[in-house]
Amino acid sequence: MTEMIRILIADDHEMILRGLAEGFRAHPDFELVGAASSGPRTLELYQEARPDVVLLDYRMPGLDGDQITEEILKLDSAAKVIMFSSFEWEEDVWRSVLAGAMGYIPKTRRLKEIYHGIKEVAAGRQFFPAEILKKIRTRERREELTKREHEILRLLARGLDNKGIAKELGVSEPTVKSHVSHILAKVDANDRTNAVVKAARRGLIRLVE
Incomplete structure (x- = not known):
């Protein structure tokens, strides 16, 4: 048995x-x-x-x-x-x-x-x-998002622009812009909205907390 x-x-x-x-x-x-x-x-x-x-x-x-x-x-x-x-x-x-x-x-x-x-x-x-x-x-095969890129992605999902993100994180707008560019490349998105949608579909962020 x-x-x-x-x-x-x-x-x-x-x-x-x-x-x-x-x-x-x-x-x-x-x-x-x-x-x-x-x-x-x-x-x-x-x-x-x-x-x-x-x-x-x-x-x-x-x-x-x-x-x-x-x-x-x-x-x-x-x-x-x-x-x-x-x-x-x-x-x-x-x-x-x-x-x-x-x-x-x-x-x-x-x-x-x-x-x-x-x-x-x-x-x-x-x-x-x-x-x-x-x-x-x-x-x-995907490249990892950094901790900072995860933070910025969550703020993008909240609808903040570069200025708002810079204020929230205490960094410069050019720094935010650079991070956003890296995020778009890593999630294969053509704009910020598309990045949020793709990130949510992959489970990188949750749109409803």
Whole structure:
């Protein structure tokens, strides 16, 4: 008899958490060892249960999934985490990979594929569906925005012009203009509005905080 895979699930949406829990409890290949609705609770349950795989929602109260993943791997360098998200933004996927997640499964996927992904990761293999893998490959080729460029991008999203950004950050307008030019090049945009739109689509910024 094959040993059951011990699962910890974490999601801040009660209905999703409940649905996943019911599915795992009814499945002969899995043992549900915990269900958490916050980042801190996820870490507590991981320490208590030491599951084989963590299925983790990317958007969690207090800590995002990449931060939770990093903390879990500090507790156990052999931990296996799969990100489970409603969003397929390039930056979310990339941050998950950098944090050490072994998989990334969109919530639109059927349970059969979710179970398959968990089994792959439990066996020590990565699991990234084709469209997610494409985002990873694309992001690998992109040039990183600097911390200052991220700040200016967020201010662009608020509608500030160069003068307003310069005042906000305490720098000169020519300095802002130079940073904006670099941002446009890095996000492959032809103007400031297009840069904000593309950045939001990639997950570099959130238009609604």
